[in-house]
Amino acid sequence: MATVIAFCNQKGGTGKTTTAVNVASYLVALGKRVLVVDIDPQANATSGIGVQAGERHLYHGLVRDAHPDELIRHSGLMNLHVLPGHPDLAAATVELVPMENREYRLRDLLRRVGRRYDFILIDPPPTLDLLTINALTAADQVIIPVQCEYYALEGLARLMHTINLVNQNLKMKVRTMGALLTMFDRTSRLHRAVARDVRKKFPGYVFDAVIPRNVSLAEAPSFGKTILQYDPYSHGAKAYRKLAQEIVKIEKE
């Protein structure tokens, strides 16, 4: 069965989507079979990989019981597939409420295809709504992308608390694989201080790989390309390659 990883942070713009998409590209480069699940109504992971959602997308899987095989698209990059997101997912947050098993719809959907993948990477929205709860209950592990800014520590502590609450209340065992420092500027004294504090406060829970602020990472999605396709020699590409290697190593252990 696939290892399912959700990239979570209730704060917006911390690099969740950029990380999901680019880690996916380096996992497939390492020979893994990967499915990216875009459960964000913004659908940035879908367009960032260069996939058109079309008429059928994750909304139909979550709310209309469509089989994932009808919805999954090939990305054009090796063994990388996408379960596309769509703005209609915003309606799913409401339509799911009266449904049976509303917190576990994604988990049940992904179980139908889990055998075909080594990794399933979920990109949730920056909210704590039913979509994100579905991402958490479907996940074995959570990776938390954090920006090196003044409130990073508080945000990280709050999210770890939320994950504990989800585990207790929904009887889940989601584990935190680690926090990932994103958009890091090594010339910034604040960034260096925050990075140091995060490592000190959460020892063993911060990836060695640090993602630098890198213009190629910001440009790639507008071409519908991952960084591996757009600028494989950039600092951003090297950082995501290192992160993918770390994830594979942790997964083996």
Ligand SMILES: Nc1ncnc2c1ncn2[C@@H]1O[C@H](COP(=O)(O)OP(=O)(O)OP(=O)(O)O)[C@@H](O)[C@H]1O
């Ligand atoms: N390392 C980086 N260097 C430069 N720009 C980056 C980097 N990582 C992300 N960005 C840019 O920052 C913005 C936010 O990143 P991204 O969309 O990955 O965050 P997010 O957490 O998924 O946001 P949301 O919470 O809205 O889903 C995007 O415009 C993205 O291209």
Ligand SMILES: [Mg+2]
């Ligand atoms: Mg996003």
